[in-house]
Amino acid sequence: MPSYARAPGGVPDSPLDRVEELLRGSGHAAPIGLHRGRTVFGPCARSRTRGSGEFGFAPDEQAPPGGLPALRAALARAATARRQSAVGPEQVLVTEGATQALAAALHAILREGDEVLVLSPQWLFTTGLIRAAGGVPREVPVFLELGAARGFDFAGAVERAVAPRTRAIYFNSPNNPTGYRLDGSRLGALADLAERHDLWLIADNTYESYDFTREGFLDIGAVGATAARTLSLHSFSTTYAMPGARAGCLISPPGLTEPLATWARHTRRSVSTPAQCAVYEALRTPREELDRRRDHAAAAGWLADSTLEVPHTTASGGLYTFLDLSAWGDGERFVHRCAEAGVGLAPGRGFGAHCGHRARLCFTAAPWQRVAEAIERINKIYGEGIDEH
DSSP: OOOOOOOOTTOOOOHHHHHHHHHHTTOOSSOEEOSSOOOSOOOSOOOOOOOTTSSSSOTTSOOOTTOOHHHHHHHHHHHHHHHTSOOOGGGEEEESHHHHHHHHHHHHHOOTTOEEEEEESOOTTHHHHHHHTTOEEEEEEOHHHHHHOTTOOHHHHHHHHOOTTEEEEEEESSOTTTOOOOOHHHHHHHHHHHHHHTOEEEEEOTTGGGBOSSSOOOOGGGSTTGGGGEEEEEEHHHHTTOGGGOOEEEEOOGGGHHHHHHHHHTTTOSOOHHHHHHHHHHTTOOHHHHHHHHHHHHHHHHHHHHHOOSOBOOOSBSSEEEEEOTTTSOHHHHHHHHHHTTEEOEEGGGGOTTOTTEEEEETTSSOHHHHHHHHHHHHHHHHHHHHHO
């Protein structure tokens, strides 16, 4: 029998799949899964039968590699409004979620062995995608430090990590898993640093619609002259509660249009046409509805913050809080114990090599009554563990 290829070196399996297995084996008829990032909201649009003239393509026709022209134009208009500078439809690549948007960006800009500074903790698949693209991830711990210390030297920490092979900086704000949001001054510091060292900026804007601050979300592409070096990732699964559509987009500088289109042609060709049509419809969701969902998430975060007896981060955006289990012992053991009690948490190690003593909780993954029930069990397990220590 011929041998089969192993996974690319250094690309880890998903720790969330293991949590699913633990929950299935827990014996609980209705476990409460707070380990995956999701919301209780219904989708802003669903796939439906459309006429062939509605978008210039029939639902059973294959869309162009870059995406349906009408959708790209609509996304370009939204990006222009967000950045306050012109973004053309040719700068928009419709992708199979933010995951593929990040993969496309990395394959377009990295050479074998190039380093990417990953502001950490980070989305759990980031480092694996960098390695799969031939790059080397370098985690730079900043988000927990920013949340804990008012005088933390953010710019200095990132600057000190820059090396001769550094090619790009990746960051996710509002941050998954901590809920920390980079403000204008810190985005400006990143912009200045990227210009000094001639680096790409990869901005993961997955949680742009869940910024709880009065100032609201700020795209780094709107800061100074950074649009020429910024690749922005967007997720319709999160913004419009449409994970089944598997759609997102990448906004890139004009010079990267052709490399990205070539990579798209040779990987997934094009995103499902019905999914793109549904996203186009979702873009018409009233601002008031998106604000209502954001406010619901903010309230859920506040309730989690006020009832958790485990040390944790306070979210200024996003869907998560990051539990600190240092006093309890091993984070993995805590996740196992919670799974036995029918509660799913995401192991912290997947979000950074320095996060083994932590676990992520998604406070929008279930109705609040169920989240409250889960937090009650979490508090009990944490208290018992502290007593043992």
